[in-house]
Amino acid sequence: MSERLTLEELAALMKSAAGLTVDPKQMAALPDTPFADFGLDSLGLLGIVGELENRYGATVPDDAERCRTPRDFLDLINTVSTTGA
Amino acid sequence: MSSGQERRCVITGMGVVAPNGVSADAFWKATREGISVLERVTREGCEQLPLKVAGEVRDFDPTALIEERFLVQTDRFTHFAMAAANLALDDARLGATDEDRSPYAVGVMTAAGSGGGEFGQRELQRLWGKGSRHVGPYQSIAWFYAASTGQISIRGGFKGPCGVVASDEAGGLDALAQAARTIRRGTDAMVVGAAEAPLAPYSIVCQLGYEDLSGVEEPARAYRPFTQSACGFVPAEGGAMLVVEEEGKALARGAQIRAVVAGHAATFTGPSRWAESRAGLAQAIRGALKDARCAPEEIDVVFADALGVPTADRAEALALADALGGHASRVPVTAPKTGIGRAYCGAPVLDTAAAVLSLEHGVVPPTPNVVDVCHDLDVVTGRARPAALRTALVLSRGLMGSNAALVLRQGDRTPS
Numbered sequence: 001m002s003e004r005l006t007l008e009e010l011a012a013l014m015k016s017a018a019g020l021t022v023d024p025k026q027m028a029a030l031p032d033t034p035f036a037d038f039g040l041d042s043l044g045l046l047g048i049v050g051e052l053e054n055r056y057g058a059t060v061p062d063d064a065e066r067c068r069t070p071r072d073f074l075d076l077i078n079t080v081s082t083t084g085a
Numbered sequence: 086m087s088s089g090q091e092r093r094c095v096i097t098g099m100g101v102v103a104p105n106g107v108s109a110d111a112f113w114k115a116t117r118e119g120i121s122v123l124e125r126v127t128r129e130g131c132e133q134l135p136l137k138v139a140g141e142v143r144d145f146d147p148t149a150l151i152e153e154r155f156l157v158q159t160d161r162f163t164h165f166a167m168a169a170a171n172l173a174l175d176d177a178r179l180g181a182t183d184e185d186r187s188p189y190a191v192g193v194m195t196a197a198g199s200g201g202g203e204f205g206q207r208e209l210q211r212l213w214g215k216g217s218r219h220v221g222p223y224q225s226i227a228w229f230y231a232a233s234t235g236q237i238s239i240r241g242g243f244k245g246p247c248g249v250v251a252s253d254e255a256g257g258l259d260a261l262a263q264a265a266r267t268i269r270r271g272t273d274a275m276v277v278g279a280a281e282a283p284l285a286p287y288s289i290v291c292q293l294g295y296e297d298l299s300g301v302e303e304p305a306r307a308y309r310p311f312t313q314s315a316c317g318f319v320p321a322e323g324g325a326m327l328v329v330e331e332e333g334k335a336l337a338r339g340a341q342i343r344a345v346v347a348g349h350a351a352t353f354t355g356p357s358r359w360a361e362s363r364a365g366l367a368q369a370i371r372g373a374l375k376d377a378r379c380a381p382e383e384i385d386v387v388f389a390d391a392l393g394v395p396t397a398d399r400a401e402a403l404a405l406a407d408a409l410g411g412h413a414s415r416v417p418v419t420a421p422k423t424g425i426g427r428a429y430c431g432a433p434v435l436d437t438a439a440a441v442l443s444l445e446h447g448v449v450p451p452t453p454n455v456v457d458v459c460h461d462l463d464v465v466t467g468r469a470r471p472a473a474l475r476t477a478l479v480l481s482r483g484l485m486g487s488n489a490a491l492v493l494r495q496g497d498r499t500p501s
Contacts, residue, residue: 017221019157039154046222054218 098177140321140426160201253483280324324431348377
């Protein structure tokens with residue numbers, strides 16, 4: 001990935017992949033809230049990971065679909081992207 | 086059912102998604118009028134297929150009825166089931182917000198014949214068109230024939246006994262029987278029924294091998310059971326979900342009892358062996374009557390399976406004669422499904438809904454498109470027939486050889 005994934009983009013992915021309407025501002029205010037509290041289940045997160053892989057042609061680490069919160073997920077994705085993995 | 090005289094199973098809510106109407110009221114109005122909605126197949130991608138006539142659900146907007154997060158992970162057959170379940174729960178006034186009700190007191194039981202063909206086709210096209218990375222994870226659950234039970238359970242928070250009956254088309258009645266057994270064992274209420282969506286291109290292709298499928302291209306002539314021009318059946322989509330409850334619990338919360346699930350029995354006689362289905366269906370009828378402690382003469386109306394295949398129609402007429410004796414030629418027989426098609430497992434549940442409405446209104450709905458019956462049965466054709474109705478018999482057979490019979494008794498609800 002060439003750019004850092006933002007909460008806005010994550011919210012858009014939650015909408016397209018899992019049909020969830022989540023306010024990115026709410027995620028920014030409470031970044032450690034579990035995905036489950038936003039209504040996102042493990043299959044929904046898996047769909048988001050797949051979409052990121054297809055979109056950027058990058059390999060997202062195996063651990064990505066195990067992330068429990070928006071903060072964990074962005075940290076992992078963006079760490080990988082900035083180190084060029 | 087009978088052995089649970091202290092725990093009777095009653096129907097307190099009905100939700101219908103049918104080709105002739107979304108809601109039990111719309112369904113009943115069209116059914117009573119004998120309106121046929123069989124038409125040329127219009128679904129995208131089906132134009133070139135040899136199946137020309139079907140019962141499509143056309144006035145159904147899932148986004149108006151179900152939250153988006155459920156829509157993205159489910160097939161059309163589950164959209165139908167979830168919408169019908171909502172309608173049934175509203176009708177029964179049984180909500181997820183009943184604070185004093187244990188979540189374990191309500192379960193879900195559906196029957197399914199084919200699962201999520203439309204969703205599955207889309208994902209398989211992605212697999213072969215773009216590659217495995219483009220198959221979405223919800224494919225793992227959406228195609229599955231148990232999906233509707235699971236999603237209704239999740240959405241409503243119903244943590245009681247849940248399951249899916251996979252026993253062919255007659256499974257729609259077997260699911261009701263299974264729900265009644267579950268109630269007899271101690272569960273307060275069950276959301277039960279079946280809905281199918283077999284009109285996606287892939288799903289239709291799967292049915293083209295059925296020799297019993299009608300190949301007639303003119304809708305009014307395509308599905309005419311019990312006549313000399315019987316030429317097979319027309320498939321349909323849709324179905325119905327019911328709320329059934331233990332009678333005492335239903336009365337205690339002030340619910341209106343629409344009908345009593347009085348008796349059921351099922352048999353198996355093998356695929357495409359319609360002559361043999363005579364004995365199997367007769368045995369199912371006898372078993373259901375015994376279960377309901379009902380004499381043959383007490384049956385006031387029969388909702389026939391009415392496959393539309395001459396051998397199968399003859400077997401059904403003879404099975405009724407075998408099980409009901411002389412009463413078989415006197416009791417009114419109807420098959421409203423000739424106006425909407427056969428929605429596989431959804432079909433007998435739609436017939437059950439129609440039977441309950443018939444008992445409530447004292448009217449036997451007609452059998453659309455059927456004239457000049459060639460069997461010794463009093464098939465109600467043309468117009469609805471007023472009648473004093475207390476007990477109904479619903480019959481169903483599947484293409485793979487399952488036979489089932491259900492006896493319903495009148496409830497105490499008066500039509501609004």
